[in-house]
Amino acid sequence: MITVFRDYFKQKTHLLLWIMIAAFVIGLFPLFFKEATQTAVWAVRVNGEDIGYPEFAMEQERQRERIMNFRAHYGEYADWLLSMMGQTDPKTMAANALISQELLNQFADKVGIYMSSDVIAQKMSNPEYIRRELGDSIPAQIIDPITGINTELLQR
Known part of the structure; x- marks a missing residue:
């Protein structure tokens, strides 16, 4: 049985087998690189x-x-x-x-709902809106009762 396999692989058909295996392995390379480069x-x-x-x-x-x-x-x-x-x-x-x-x-x-920067600036300068809508995500000391968000404290 072993001699049959040896004779088979000594023939030219084994070259075709190796080409098919190489093509399969090369075809899988992009999948490995895709998995390795996905850091997110x-x-x-x-x-x-x-x-x-x-x-x-x-x-x-x-x-x-x-x-x-x-x-x-x-x-x-x-x-x-x-x-x-x-x-x-x-x-x-x-x-x-x-x-x-x-x-x-x-x-x-x-x-297609978009907000302009003017509307956002107006809402961020309204302290009541900030306390009501963003109160649980923004510390209370950053909210200025007159101007809304204190940008100096926020940048720290």
């Missing part, structure tokens, strides 16, 4: 759009702070209230918040 690791993927781990970690920390503030405000009833609202796990809350935000962004892009 995602935590959540929404309709093909990736949300990375750094953004997920920041949102998770925001949710953790939100839970701590809630506990400080409501005391001994906080855990019961949080469990009734289903908001006990900061990881789940962060994933839900990022997914909702990304879905809204995708919808706004699809529909």
Whole structure:
């Protein structure tokens, strides 16, 4: 049996076999390089759009702070209230918040809703809007009661 294989590989057909194996291996090289060059690791993927781990970690920390503030405000009833609202796990809350935000962004892009820089500047100079909409994500000392966001403190 072994002599049959030796005779077969000594013939010219083994050259064809080696060419086919080489073509197969060379064809797989782009897949290996594609895997090696993908450094953007995602935590959540929404309709093909990736949300990375750094953004997920920041949102998770925001949710953790939100839970701590809630506990400080409501005391001994906080855990019961949080469990009734289903908001006990900061990881789940962060994933839900990022997914909702990304879905809204995708919808706004699809529909063509864009905000001008004047509208954004007007909203950022309104302290009531900032406290109401961004209060859980911006520290209170950065919000100036007259001008909105204190840019000097924000840049530090």
